[in-house]
Amino acid sequence: MNPQKRIAIYGKGGIGKSSTASNVAAACADEGYNVMIIGCDPKSDSSITLLGGKRIPTILDILRDGMEIEEEDEVVFEGYKAVKCVEVGGPEPGIGCAGRGIIVAIQKLKKISQSMKEMDLIIYDVPGDIVCGGFVAPIRKGLVNEAYVLTSGEYMPLYAANNICKGLSRINTKLSGVICNSRSVSREEEIVNKFANEIGSELVAFIPKEQIVQDCERDGYSVLEKAGDTDIAEVYRTLARNIMASDCAVDPRALADERLRELTR
């Protein structure tokens, strides 16, 4: 049996992490893998397209009501092709401490979930900005063993991706690859490919910007479920196979800011 893959997808907020994560989850499920997706964003929308657009109760929703969680089926729900979906949840924006929320929820999940052990792939969909200690809880608690960085060819997302690489080396986590979620800017694939090489990693997928992704999302479905015969579905499938086969994680070397600017010029 292959060792369990436990990955986190990092990247600038709004760059398409949740959409990529849920499509990869669906593609792996299509291949027959046992997959779990754990949404760590207080917005709790990581798994929504695997559940036909429905929201599930989050771990922190239940804890907030003063209830104890004892069985995993209170917070683990099956979506498309039996992908197990979990949402951490969190406080309303501007109050409490979302970071602590992630720590508490992840500890709780680890304690009650039996099925985590049986998974071939667990995807942690983490918030874009690692603003405090809690947001790296999945990694710190030894739950994640590989990271991917998602970016476009624009300067700001690349800047964020570069920063994330600095963060990863600080917390001793290896980078398994860079994924480009295209915004259709000029020379995009070339720029991201170069960036990936220079930090010591590789570009593992180039996801073109297609209206169909947005259409499926609006309906509450993944591309794999609603438009499985499209080219873009094939891109996700290739990425999914790539992730499951990957064995060359590296310690990324972040670039100096001037070099990053040069790249995007």
Place this chain on the structure above:
Amino acid sequence: MQQKNLSIMHPRPSSIVAALYTLRDLNVEVAILHGPPGCSFKHARLLEEDGIRVVTTALDENGFVFGGHDRLVDMLQKVEERFSPKRIGVVGTCVSMIIGEELHEAVMEANLDAPVIEVEVHAGYNDNTKGVLFALESALDVGIIDRQEFERQQHLLNEATNVEKKYGAASKDYLEPSRGDVKYTVAKRVIEMLKAGKKGICILNAKKETAYMFADITVALQEVAEKLGVEDNIVNFANLDTELGLPRVRQHAEHILADMDNNVKIDEIIGGLDEYPIAGQQVRQLIESKYRDFDFAVIAGVPHAIPMEALEGMELISITNGPRQVHPLKDMGHKHVLVEIDLHPKTLGVTNIVESEFGATLRQLAREE
């Protein structure tokens, strides 16, 4: 899903402090509090009297904002250099846990020779026994205690929590603290009963080191009964088993028994010094089988852990060290309830029985007879 506990208004024991006391029982020589300098100050100070050094990483506003990892690594190394302890503990605090500090990473990085017990704990738990449990779990992980002892302790902690919820300081949403009854009046009543030829059971059911003072009541009662020539009317129960509990706890029992020497005979051992939550069952069986016709009972330590059915028909004189325990004991039906104020600090760092106020009062009144 299970509903959580009632919301209690009065301040409660802290799980951080509970973890510190547990580290002491595990013979940790230096405990590092990872948090603000004032966190758990009073107990940290008291614990030093008991031979364990407590230091703090003294996180300040900058530490809260930027994290305290480096300070903790430094502190671990400094502790090793300066004190060369054989065993170290690291204890979390509210602030370090909220900002997501990883004690384990710092311990790995510091790479010390001595084993380090890591306790990820804050004070936000309803049951302060959580602090004890986390410390014991970690001690189990590093091989300082075995699984059998861990499970035994876990059982005792659950029972202790149940006792507190049913009859103790966690039984009501607010409990008024009280000094209890006047010791002089109650001592007079005890002497009156002894003189009238009444038969009494003296039960020491104390928690760990608090027994150093609660045991003085057993000794005083014995002295008074002898003076009045009625020593045969008193039987002594005590949770002073020297074969149960962590080594330090067993030692307390040995010290106390040695100090009692030949003056006091303990008729019935009802468990170890950490078995106060469950010793009540033993007491019940003993009374039912051998001591049914007794008129009164003097119970010191954790009187609320003795089931009331066992004590039916007896006049009860109970001595606690918790001002918030007075009303619950009265509600249970304990006629006289006394508080030994500030008992705990006086029982740290000692190896002999320490005089109690009630014991002193009994002795004085007996002298005046």
